[in-house]
Amino acid sequence: MYVYDNYDQAMVDARVEEFRDQARRRLEGKLSEDQFKPLRLMNGLYLQLHAYMLRVAIPYGTLNSRQMSALGDIADRYDRGYGHFTTRQNIQYNWIKLEDAADILADLSKVEMHAIQTSGNCIRNISSDHFAGAAHDELVDPRPYAELMRQWSSFHPEFTYLPRKFKICVIASEKDRAAMRLHDIGIQIVRSGEGELGARFFVGGGMGRTPMIAPMIRDFVPLDQLITYAEACLRVYNRHGRRDNKYKARIKILVHELGKEEYTRQVEAEFVHLLEQGIEPPREELARIARYFAPPTFEDGPKQIDRSDPDFALWVDRNTHRHRHDSYVSAVISLKPVGGIPGDATGDQMRQMARLAKQYSFDELRIMHTQNVVLPHVRIADLHALWTELEAAGLGAPNLDTIEDIIACPGLDYCSLANARSIPLAQRLAERFAANGKTGKLGELKLKISGCINACGHHHAGHIGILGVDKKGVENYQLSLGGSEAEDVSLAKITGPGFDEDGVIEAVDTVTDLYLAQRKEGERFVDTYRRIGMEPFKEALYGA
Amino acid sequence: MEPDWGTSPDAVQFRFRDDEMVDHGTVTVDACCDQTNATAVRIEPGDDARHLLPYLDRLSLIEVNFPAFTDGRGYSSARILREAGYLGELRAVGDIGVDQLSHMRRCGFDAFAPDKPLDEQDARRAFATWDNVYQHGVDTIGKRRSTISEKRHEV
Numbered sequence: 001m002y003v004y005d006n007y008d009q010a011m012v013d014a015r016v017e018e019f020r021d022q023a024r025r026r027l028e029g030k031l032s033e034d035q036f037k038p039l040r041l042m043n044g045l046y047l048q049l050h051a052y053m054l055r056v057a058i059p060y061g062t063l064n065s066r067q068m069s070a071l072g073d074i075a076d077r078y079d080r081g082y083g084h085f086t087t088r089q090n091i092q093y094n095w096i097k098l099e100d101a102a103d104i105l106a107d108l109s110k111v112e113m114h115a116i117q118t119s120g121n122c123i124r125n126i127s128s129d130h131f132a133g134a135a136h137d138e139l140v141d142p143r144p145y146a147e148l149m150r151q152w153s154s155f156h157p158e159f160t161y162l163p164r165k166f167k168i169c170v171i172a173s174e175k176d177r178a179a180m181r182l183h184d185i186g187i188q189i190v191r192s193g194e195g196e197l198g199a200r201f202f203v204g205g206g207m208g209r210t211p212m213i214a215p216m217i218r219d220f221v222p223l224d225q226l227i228t229y230a231e232a233c234l235r236v237y238n239r240h241g242r243r244d245n246k247y248k249a250r251i252k253i254l255v256h257e258l259g260k261e262e263y264t265r266q267v268e269a270e271f272v273h274l275l276e277q278g279i280e281p282p283r284e285e286l287a288r289i290a291r292y293f294a295p296p297t298f299e300d301g302p303k304q305i306d307r308s309d310p311d312f313a314l315w316v317d318r319n320t321h322r323h324r325h326d327s328y329v330s331a332v333i334s335l336k337p338v339g340g341i342p343g344d345a346t347g348d349q350m351r352q353m354a355r356l357a358k359q360y361s362f363d364e365l366r367i368m369h370t371q372n373v374v375l376p377h378v379r380i381a382d383l384h385a386l387w388t389e390l391e392a393a394g395l396g397a398p399n400l401d402t403i404e405d406i407i408a409c410p411g412l413d414y415c416s417l418a419n420a421r422s423i424p425l426a427q428r429l430a431e432r433f434a435a436n437g438k439t440g441k442l443g444e445l446k447l448k449i450s451g452c453i454n455a456c457g458h459h460h461a462g463h464i465g466i467l468g469v470d471k472k473g474v475e476n477y478q479l480s481l482g483g484s485e486a487e488d489v490s491l492a493k494i495t496g497p498g499f500d501e502d503g504v505i506e507a508v509d510t511v512t513d514l515y516l517a518q519r520k521e522g523e524r525f526v527d528t529y530r531r532i533g534m535e536p537f538k539e540a541l542y543g544a
Numbered sequence: 545m546e547p548d549w550g551t552s553p554d555a556v557q558f559r560f561r562d563d564e565m566v567d568h569g570t571v572t573v574d575a576c577c578d579q580t581n582a583t584a585v586r587i588e589p590g591d592d593a594r595h596l597l598p599y600l601d602r603l604s605l606i607e608v609n610f611p612a613f614t615d616g617r618g619y620s621s622a623r624i625l626r627e628a629g630y631l632g633e634l635r636a637v638g639d640i641g642v643d644q645l646s647h648m649r650r651c652g653f654d655a656f657a658p659d660k661p662l663d664e665q666d667a668r669r670a671f672a673t674w675d676n677v678y679q680h681g682v683d684t685i686g687k688r689r690s691t692i693s694e695k696r697h698e699v
Contacts, residue, residue: 007676007692018673021666022643030663031641038614039643121614151678151693157650158623158681161616227679239620243589277627279680281693288696 001062001364002147002292004112011154012114019043020102042122042160044115045101049416052096054104055118060128060146060170061089061367063113065354068365070111072350078104083350085335085343087407087458088167089127089367090118094414116154121162123153123234127169129177130368133293134330134376136322140197142172142189144290145226148281152227159234163241164249166234167206179369179485181205181214182461184251185233192220199226203233203263204255207455211491212252217264225271228280232270236263296362298325301381312387315398320383327380331361333373333390334397334405338434341423342408343371352393360386369485370407372400403438403445403512404430407458411451411468412475418451420468420475425449428505442512445525446484461485463526464511465492466504477504481511481537482529493534496542507541514540557661558645558671560654561633566605576603586637593621600630608653610638619651626652626682642666646673652682 004012019039026036044055056071063071071091075083078100079093086092096104108114117124126146133141149168153159159166169180172189180186186202198220205214221229237251240258255263303326307313320329333353335343345353353373357365360382361375368374378386390396399405406429409415411422426449433439448462452469459465465480476498483492499507512525514537519528529537556565570586571579573595584605587593596603606625608618622634635655636648642662649671676692683689690698 005696007695010675011678011692014673014675018643021669025642025666030666035613035641121616154678155647155674156679157647157677158619159616160647161614161619235620239592239617243615243617273627277680277685279685281691282697284697285693 001064002059002143002289008151009109009112012109012112012116015043015114015116015155016102016105016109019105023098023102038120038161040101041120042117043101043105044118045096045098046119047416048094048414050414051094052098052101053092053094053414054096054101054115055086055090055092056108056113056115057118057125058090058113058367059150060126060132060143061130061369062128062132062143063365063367064363065358065365067111067113068354068357069351070107070113072345072347072354074104074107075350076347082344082346084341084410085345085367085371085373087369087371087409087456088125089130089369090125091367094410119165121164121166122160123156123162123166123168126150126153127167127178127183127369129171129173130366130374131177131321131330131376132172132366133295134321134323134328135173135175135177136324137175138173138324139191140172140189141290141293141295142170143293144286145172145187145189145199145223146170147289147292148227148286149230152230152281159238162234162238163243164246164251166237166251168230174487176485176487176489177368179458179461179489181489182207182211182458182485183214185230186214187226190220196222198222199229201229201233203267204252204260206250206252207458207460208250209247209453209455210250210252211455211460212256213489213491214252215255215260217260217267223286224280224283225275226280228274229267229271231279232267232274235270235274236266240266295324296377298328298377299379301327301379303327303380305380305383309384311398312384315387315396316383318398318402319400320378321374323377325377328377329380329383331375331378331383331386332368332400333375333395334399335372335395336399336405336430337394337397338399338404338430339427342406342426345373349393349395352389352395356386356389370401370405372405399439401444401446402440403433403442403447403464403508405446406430407446407448407462409450409452409456411449411457415451415456417454418468419453419470420451420477422449422451422457422468425466425468425477425501425504428501429508432505432509438512438516441516443524445512447508448483458485459483460491461489462492463524463529464508466508469498471498474500476500479504479507479511479541481534482526484526488526495534496538510540511537555637555657555659556635556655557658558656558667559633560649563633565655566633570605570607587618587621589615589617591621593624594628596625597628600625600628600632603630604632605635606630606632607635607637607657610636610640610644613639613641613644619647622648622651622653623682627685642670645670650674650677650681650683
């Protein structure tokens with residue numbers, strides 16, 4: 001994986017010092033809170049309901065054992081012994097003191113990590129496929145392109161005060177494991193008919209109050225023009241994105257209001273201009289970065305998994321993913337133990353995962369947007385030993401992509417924007433389905449919960465989505481069906497009137513029962529929904 | 545070069561130019577396009593800086609107003625003007641804080657008139673925030689300064 005050189009380290013160190021100075025000026029009263037807020041946000045520091053929250057960037061979700069271990073230490077030293085992995089492959093700490101923030105950033109810098117641009121109206125951490133470099137079906141490893149974009153977008157002088165936040169995702173397979181088309185810019189690395197690699201650009205996707213699927217605006221940008229094209233997309237947005245209304249300020253609204261054709265026309269004109277300016281990094285830079293992502297030396301070994309232990313076999317079926325080398329698999333550590341808080345891990349668990357990565361996965365870990373952790377390169381020969389250790393650490397839940405693998409935002413337990421609690425609902429749903437034995441029967445079923453309309457829990461993209469709203473002071477939950485964040489991307493539709501907490505749990509039970517009764521061979525929940533439509537579900541929920 | 549620290553007679557607090565400062569009033573972008581003799585113009589956030597491109601030769605001062613520092617349109621205006629070859633004074637005016645100075649400088653501003661004077665020490669530090677830079681800006685296009693990725697591959 002990527003290793004900082006002196007330049008990278010100096011940039012992060014300069015930022016830590018800059019933030020220390022900003023915090024000093026805030027304390028001396030030279031900066032008002034209004035002036036300080038955008039600055040602290042660009043260093044990942046939020047003010048939540050009870051305390052400051054610090055969001056730490058995990059670029060494209062990749063980290064090594066030393067970094068994971070440091071994250072665990074920070075949880076113990078500065079927080080309450082745990083951290084929360086997010087849907088953008090980052091980690092956030094919910095109980096931070098302002099006076100510790102600069103010290104935490106300095107600790108992070110020692111392991112080549114930072115909180116730069118994890119918040120604020122700037123280009124955020126670049127996300128990517130959590131199986132990058134390991135998946136059997138990828139064209140190339142997308143992370144070198146993501147790293148090139150990380151450097152370009154860090155401290156960008158022109159794009160630090162955008163109309164709104166800006167999220168970029170890079171993938172390199174037909175299968176979309178990163179919700180690519182629900183980003184402000186989604187990039188798919190593709191090969192042209194002539195065999196050249198290039199970037200396909202999708203612009204203007206997003207969730208939030210106005211969910212939109214990004215349309216493709218360019219099917220092929222040559223790799224030596226990738227940064228220039230992205231800069232053109234951003235410049236048109238920075239100049240013309242709406243600033244009169246925060247809720248209409250994302251690029252998806254600009255693309256929608258201008259129309260895809262007009263937005264594309266403006267980008268292409270800016271692109272021609274910027275090509276003349278010569279702003280692309282030297283071509284050798286991409287090659288330099290790519291060398292850091294050279295695959296480890298995989299060795300032939302056993303290819304068959306001994307399935308005689310049924311518990312182990314279940315975990316293998318649910319939590320492993322086919323690897324590019326047939327003697328290896330990628331193993332997913334579920335952070336969704338039944339009854340637990342989705343995406344939370346304790347400091348001890350982080351250090352355990354770090355140790356296991358070192359022992360079993362070439363020192364590498366990945367964070368998934370579904371708030372789980374991947375050991376990308378595990379020898380099939382080691383798989384049972386790994387699982388045994390995970391089980392002992394309480395990290396062996398066999399529930400990836402099942403109804404227990406719920407994405408949930410922090411909700412009203414932490415977040416000042418939330419209308420309703422998300423975490424307790426996720427816990428009760430997982431407990432219900434684990435207890436009634438339906439989890440296995442339902443197969444792949446992506447359930448996502450947001451505690452408010454801002455949709456941090458991706459409810460628009462859930463096969464089943466739940467949105468918490470405030471109804472005259474009472475928490476109320478709207479149910480929606482038929483969303484997907486994958487290559488079959490779609491937006492979920494609301495079933496009808498909302499439910500209270502008990503009611504929405506019953507409602508999920510009802511729609512899943514209908515699916516089990518109606519499904520055809522091989523159909524997932526979302527496939528059956530797409531075939532039979534909303535009406536039968538409405539009838540089951542609300543009566544004829 | 546070292547800026548002219550706070551010695552100017554009006555609200556310009558920092559200036560990175562040797563030439564005589566234009567001290568007469570500016571006109572709006574619309575007025576500038578209609579008049580043939582205006583030499584100083586002020587760009588507001590919603591103005592299209594490209595409307596000025598035919599008149600750059602006769603302009604010696606372009607002010608870019610930042611009514612709120614969180615509105616970043618002026619950064620693009622500045623770059624567009626410099627990329628089109630404008631060599632006159634490019635002055636940032638309005639709600640400008642210490643923490644915006646380094647990025648503004650990189651986008652081509654060479655004079656700063658904050659509506660509240662900034663602490664000189666803090667500003668000096670801010671202008672020197674970045675020894676190196678990742679991406680191209682007005683300071684790197686045309687090779688006055690190399691980006692990090694260029695330095696990595698210089699022989």
